[in-house]
Amino acid sequence: MKTNLFKHMGLTGMLIIALSISTWGQSPKTLPSQFTTADESFKQYQYPEWFRDAKFGIWAHWGPQAVPRQGDWYARNMYFQSGNGWETRYYEHHVKTYGHPSKFGYKDIIPLWKAERWDPAQLMKLYKKTGAKYFVSMATHHDNFFLWNSKLHKWNSVNMGPQKDVVKLWQDAAKKEGLRFGVSEHLGASYTWFQAARGTDKTGPLAGVPYDGANPEFEDLYHPKTADDDKEWLTNNPENQKDWLAKITELIDMYQPDLLYSDSELPFGEVGRTMLAHYYNQDMTKNGGKLDAVYTAKLRPSEGRWVQDVERGALDSISPFPWQTDTSIGDWYYRTGQKYMTGTEVIQMLVDIVSKNGNLLLNVVQTPEGDLEPDVINILEEIARWTPENGEAIYGTRPWKVYGEGPGMDKKQEKGTFGGVKDVRPYEPGDIRFTSKDETVYAFCMMKPTDTIRISSLGKNSKLCSKSVASVKILGSKEKLNWKQEGDALVVNKPAQLPEWQVVTLKIEFRK
Numbered sequence: 001m002k003t004n005l006f007k008h009m010g011l012t013g014m015l016i017i018a019l020s021i022s023t024w025g026q027s028p029k030t031l032p033s034q035f036t037t038a039d040e041s042f043k044q045y046q047y048p049e050w051f052r053d054a055k056f057g058i059w060a061h062w063g064p065q066a067v068p069r070q071g072d073w074y075a076r077n078m079y080f081q082s083g084n085g086w087e088t089r090y091y092e093h094h095v096k097t098y099g100h101p102s103k104f105g106y107k108d109i110i111p112l113w114k115a116e117r118w119d120p121a122q123l124m125k126l127y128k129k130t131g132a133k134y135f136v137s138m139a140t141h142h143d144n145f146f147l148w149n150s151k152l153h154k155w156n157s158v159n160m161g162p163q164k165d166v167v168k169l170w171q172d173a174a175k176k177e178g179l180r181f182g183v184s185e186h187l188g189a190s191y192t193w194f195q196a197a198r199g200t201d202k203t204g205p206l207a208g209v210p211y212d213g214a215n216p217e218f219e220d221l222y223h224p225k226t227a228d229d230d231k232e233w234l235t236n237n238p239e240n241q242k243d244w245l246a247k248i249t250e251l252i253d254m255y256q257p258d259l260l261y262s263d264s265e266l267p268f269g270e271v272g273r274t275m276l277a278h279y280y281n282q283d284m285t286k287n288g289g290k291l292d293a294v295y296t297a298k299l300r301p302s303e304g305r306w307v308q309d310v311e312r313g314a315l316d317s318i319s320p321f322p323w324q325t326d327t328s329i330g331d332w333y334y335r336t337g338q339k340y341m342t343g344t345e346v347i348q349m350l351v352d353i354v355s356k357n358g359n360l361l362l363n364v365v366q367t368p369e370g371d372l373e374p375d376v377i378n379i380l381e382e383i384a385r386w387t388p389e390n391g392e393a394i395y396g397t398r399p400w401k402v403y404g405e406g407p408g409m410d411k412k413q414e415k416g417t418f419g420g421v422k423d424v425r426p427y428e429p430g431d432i433r434f435t436s437k438d439e440t441v442y443a444f445c446m447m448k449p450t451d452t453i454r455i456s457s458l459g460k461n462s463k464l465c466s467k468s469v470a471s472v473k474i475l476g477s478k479e480k481l482n483w484k485q486e487g488d489a490l491v492v493n494k495p496a497q498l499p500e501w502q503v504v505t506l507k508i509e510f511r512k
Contacts, residue, residue: 191240
């Protein structure tokens with residue numbers, strides 16, 4: 001299969017082979033073993049320290065699907081005359097606002113995306129102030145519209161819409177602020193996802209009239225028609241898989257991102273492993289032998305290989321491998337009247353995830369024009385007040401012996417949308433989360449204490465605590481605390497004045 005694959009890949013495939021050959025010849029003292037498509041090869045992957053230390057990233061899940069102000073999956077759901085309410089409301093909005101999809105399709109939405117108020121430099125300053133250590137730009141969603149200056153696909157943001165290389169401008173802004181830079185690709189699912197554009201109305205005056213996706217003139221946007229058995233999230237068509245490989249390879253080679261996110265498990269077997277081996281190998285070449293690249297996929301690795309990504313959820317325990325939650329403060333795309341998380345909910349989510357060896361990648365919802373609504377800015381400002389004082393308990397930390405304690409630990413946790421447990425959930429007084437750094441333990445009160453704080457995991461008789469506590473203080477407060485390490489708990493009297501934020505952090509140090 002590998003021979004046939006590269007036979008059809010042309011120049012892109014030859015470049016991948018050439019890169020591998022050029023790096024194979026380098027000294028083993030400089031480079032670790034080159035990655036191949038063999039599963040065994042990926043076991044040598046080691047998680048970069050920058051990612052393990054970063055903990056918090058911000059994501060721009062943004063593009064022309066924001067234009068109608070209806071939320072996620074507009075490019076597909078606008079072609080569903082019948083279905084569930086979530087799907088049909090897009091069709092109804094589209095017909096009322098723009099016209100019938102046989103005449104005005106998604107291709108006609110794209111030119112309406114101008115991003116006229118987008119200022120990546122100013123947004124990146126805000127994201128850095130919020131506490132993000134890495135930033136991820138969407139490169140392409142399932143709508144098959146590229147936000148980079150592609151030479152392989154004309155439907156891109158340089159040729160159309162904003163007429164800007166969105167990925168490059170985000171990358172330049174992130175680099176200027178000292179943030180690591182990543183890209184997300186959602187192309188693997190696009191080949192089957194976008195087949196709805198080839199449909200027709202089932203009823204009404206235009207029943208049977210094909211939507212614009214059936215027009216051969218626009219096949220390069222909506223994709224060729226798939227076989228009847230090609231309906232899963234990831235296409236089973238070898239030609240589509242080769243198309244994906246060529247385009248994601250172009251993205252990697254043009255921008256050399258620190259992080260690459262796929263909205264799926266590692267796609268397409270051998271084809272996906274070819275992409276991943278190339279991504280890791282080119283990163284080592286870029287970094288003189290050091291592998292700094294992070295690939296996130298929605299599949300838990302048994303031995304290294306990549307970072308597990310959990311969408312709209314969190315793990316329920318400490319993972320032996322670093323992992324990542326990806327979620328959004330609201331809908332994935334801008335939607336009029338949507339409800340956002342609070343800043344406190346984001347902070348609670350971040351703390352819970354970090355206590356379990358994870359990172360949080362948070363989508364900040366942008367308007368179609370590219371700026372942020374005032375309430376979104378307020379959310380970020382709340383987080384930005386918390387991170388400078390509490391960041392030492394987040395960045396560069398590792399899990400403690402247990403991730404937490406409290407009444408919430410004894411209750412069955414609701415499942416997340418796509419696995420794990422819910423990422424946003426209510427906490428109760430007494431719910432504690434832990435992180436550690438060297439010999440220091442940090443204990444987060446997930447709700448602002450209203451009474452004495454009791455931490456049973458740090459009692460003298462606890463099997464988890466082998467040393468005597470030497471000092472306890474609250475981050476962001478200069479007030480001296482009254483505390484005592486009793487047999488069954490570390491007991492901390494509530495001070496007269498607590499910091500303004502809801503998640504309060506105790507820094508606990510031990511006698512040598």
